[in-house]
Amino acid sequence: MAPMGIRLSPLGVAVFCLLGLGVLYHLYAGVLSSRLAAFRQQRGVDLRDLLALSVEAAVQGGKEVKRVREENVLEEQSKGKTKEGANEFLTLGDLSSHKKMFYLIKNTYPDLKVNSEEHDSSVGDTQVWSRDIPSEILEKIGGGKEVPPESVTVWIDPLDATQEYTENLLQYVTTMVCVAVDGKPVIGVIHKPFTEYTAWAFVGKGSNVSPRASYSANPHRVIVSRSHAGKVKSFVQDAFGNNTTIIPAGGAGYKVLSLVEPPPGESKSADQADVYIHVTYIKKWDICAGAALLAALGGQMTTLQGEDIDYSGTEANKGGLVASIGVDHKALLEKLPNWDPDKH
Known part of the structure; x- marks a missing residue:
């Protein structure tokens, strides 16, 4: 008598197959998940692309800054006072520029950490970068460099020199974007909305600006804040002498641009400085782009x-700051008096 075989109905076959697939899923799901996570982490961000995006964001933000000022709808309000007692202003120009700049970057690279001076809980802008790279960047930057997105921090200042903006001192106003990798600034963009001039730099790769032909070592021309000065004037005079030329100006971006060769058509004598010094508390979105430049x-x-x-x-x-180019930075530091942030 032949042994009896086991026969499965079509339903049994289906159940058996599903059970087998379930076992395989549990065996390999963890492996697949870890490999997918590793794949995502390997997807780098091209820094040349991020430079072009940063330029576009600064320009688009600048258009909003200019539009609001020209329409005279600033809707100005105070965010409070600084430690030195100065008002910190917020305008519709700040918020409109923030929305353009922040969402253009986040919509294009959702995984990047983006820190902005302003915050807005309203519906975000849906614009995404076109991925067009300006010819100037293509000509000066031969190739990009990929970095992991988790190593990148983007700092944006939608409107630098807001107080001066409310006073119609528009020469000081800039919009800025900075890209830091592992904490070091590598891309800086400073855009002047009212002259439509954009300075940009990619550390180790190139820039569309250059140092001036000469700088004065004795005496220095030192540029400082006009609205958040603290005791900077006495600090500078203690360091370099009472005959030091001190230039009060608005906006950290403007002050950094005063250290480099001015753009065509801009006066070469207007607020040109050799050193930029700040002794009071300052936010990193104010200074990161200038540091990269x-x-x-x-x-x-x-x-x-x-x-x-x-x-x-x-x-x-x-910690305050001292910025220079074309002079001996170490020698500058050695001349500075002892500094206590709580007294300045």
């Missing part, structure tokens, strides 16, 4: 103690 040109921006500033962590820089 100077670094690309062989200059430096450090705390008053000569320390590098980390652009991956908190938003505040409490």
Whole structure:
């Protein structure tokens, strides 16, 4: 008598197959998940693309800044007072520029960390970068460099020199974007909305700006804040003498541009400086773009103690700053008096 075989109905076959697939899923799901996660982490961000996007964001933000000022709908309000007692202003120009700049970057690269001076809970702009790279960048930057998105921090200042903006001192106003990789500024963009001039730099790759032909070492021309000055004037005079030329000006972006060759058509004598010094509390979106620009040109921006500033962590820089190009930065630091942030 032949042994009896086991026969499965079509339903049984289906159940058996499903059970088998379930076992395989549990065996391999973890492996597949980890490999997919690794794949995502390997997807790098091309820094030349991010430079072009940063330029576009600064320009688009600048258009909003200019539009609001020309329409005279600033809707000005105070965000409070600084430690020195100065009002910190917020306008519709700040918010409209923030929305353009922040969402253009986030819509294009959702995984990037983007820190902005302003915050807006309204519906975001849906614009995405066209991925067009300006010919100037293609000509000067031969190739990009890919970095992991988790190593990138983007700092944006939608409207630098807001107080001057409300006073119609528009020469000081800029929009800025900075890209830091592992805390070091590598891309800086400073855009002047009312002259439509854009300065940009990619550290180690190139820039569309250059140092001036000469700088004065004795005496220095030192540019400082006009609205958040603290005790900077006495600090500068203690360092370099009472005959030092001190230039009060608005906007950190404007002050950095005063250290480099001015753009065509702009007066070469207007607020040109050799050193930029700040002694009070300042936010990193104010200074990161300038730090990248100077670094690309062989200059430096450090705390008053000569320390590098980390652009991956908190938003505040409490160590003051000294920025220079074309002069001996170390010699500058050695002349600075002892500095206590709580007294300035």
